[in-house]
Ligand SMILES: Nc1ncnc2c1ncn2[C@@H]1O[C@H](COP(=O)(O)OP(=O)(O)OP(=O)(O)O)[C@@H](O)[C@H]1O
């Protein structure tokens with residue numbers, strides 16, 4: 001797999017006169033793991049909204065490989081190979097953990113294909129494997145609605161894994177996790193990167209440090225600084241707006 | 246590495262429901278036979294019971310269809326009566342064509358109302374309806390096509406919730422007004438009636454009543470099995486996912502417009518089938534069938550029975566209509582208040598309807 005790069009160039013998003021993204025440019029190379037940090041309201045989630053088709057940019061270019069993402073709707077972008085984990089974990093409460101993962105599992109998405117879908121042994125094994133990876137094996141047949149916040153967080157990560165996307169957008173995965181879980185998540189994301197590209201938004205700097213990769217700092221909708229965690233932590237502009245507070 | 250994941254046990258409620266439904270179907274199937282017994286026989290069932298039950302069976306199919314759209318896909322249609330009525334009209338057109346020269350005016354081809362309105366030729370859209378298979382095709386295709394167009398426009402524009410409900414209500418209202426017009430070619434406010442026969446069988450006879458009853462029962466069981474099979478597939482779970490978090494389903498790559506459209510069209514076709522079975526049993530179809538109140542009543546059946554469960558939809562259709570039949574003779578003025586009260590009560594106290602109530606009682610007994 002040669003993989004596709006993600007390009008954002010001069011992207012702006014204006015909500016009622018407020019610039020949530022302001023001339024944002026960012027390139028994520030195939031296989032790269034990129035951490036994005038920034039204070040509340042910096043535009044991190046909005047950036048993901050733009051990439052996944054939820055929000056149309058007011059200006060700028062968003063491309064995945066050769067594909068212009070601004071022309072596509074959410075399902076088309078998702079089937080293109082871009083998966084997303086939401087900041088506020090969103091799973092299907094009435095369905096079981098297993099069923100949530102089954103829906104996420106990479107497979108044809110049309111109505112007829114879903115009617116005809118037969119859970120093969122291979123698919124079942126894959127779901128079981130993901131269920132174990134996210135530590136929900138004992139809860140596999142419980143409705144997602146009765147899971148704790150942390151477990152929902154894990155389920156969403158599991159859904160992202162089951163989807164097997166080429167680019168993973170992960171919004172605040174470790175919020176509410178224990179230290180051990182945080183470490184596990186970091187190791188998992190590092191393991192995924194290489195064959196997949198990963199963009200992870202996080203406030204937890206320990207976590208970002210554990211990832212040990214390039215960091216982009218967003219502020220007021222544009223890139224304030226970019227580089228290693230040590231580089232950005234010592235950047236005076238970053239210290240001023242974010243770390244120094 | 247492979248980890249064993251055992252399948253979940255089937256729910257007790259579901260097993261109980263299935264047994265209950267089987268018994269109910271057998272009891273229903275016995276009705277025409279019991280009707281044929283001599284009138285003084287202890288087990289004799291009156292004509293009234295058979296004909297009224299035959300109607301309820303059609304309502305139950307309508308309830309199933311609405312439940313597929315609302316209970317599973319989250320599309321609260323307040324216009325499902327329109328699909329029912331269109332199916333009824335398609336069947337009515339067939340029955341009208343079969344009257345042939347036996348009409349009051351004795352015209353060899355034109356139905357009475359056309360002669361009365363001065364038509365000289367049969368309108369093009371009436372062609373072909375003399376053939377039963379063609380008419381049956383239209384019973385499914387006309388409601389299906391309407392659902393396809395309305396659904397496509399609404400779902401693509403992401404019209405959901407109350408706006409979608411209002412849209413579907415407006416749809417049935419607009420159709421009602423249209424069908425009231427004489428120049429539409431559907432008999433205006435009188436609609437169609439005075440049917441003579443169907444499939445060579447004179448209507449209004451006990452034999453015809455029994456046949457239509459059985460046909461409806463078979464259709465109900467068939468629709469139930471189709472819906473049950475469908476909702477147990479991954480498609481059924483996709484619908485549930487869309488109902489509960491449509492935007493999330495989109496980000497997983499599901500084109501929710503397509504999925505909802507598929508369910509909505511199928512649902513409309515089932516409703517059309519219900520209407521087609523209904524019309525020869527009641528002997529009339531007129532624009533009143535499009536009245537918004539009918540669609541709302543169907544929503545109440547499903548809510549009372551328990552939306553999101555197929556058995557609930559069927560149960561709701563039978564129980565609310567049984568109540569209606571009894572009340573409209575016992576205290577006709579009360580019916581609308583009771584219906585409204587029922588809806589409020591169910592919404593407030595029984596969000597999962599009668600099925601939810603049974604489930605709760607069973608659990609209480611178990612613990
Ligand atoms: N749909 C919207 N309409 C109006 N304003 C919005 C909308 N979405 C986001 N915003 C605003 O855009 C700004 C950026 O929001 P965004 O959610 O992208 O921030 P963030 O970096 O993800 O913050 P956090 O760390 O709190 O998650 C915020 O000020 C937010 O209020």
Ligand SMILES: [Mg+2]
Nearest residue numbers: 044045046087
């Ligand atoms: Mg955010």
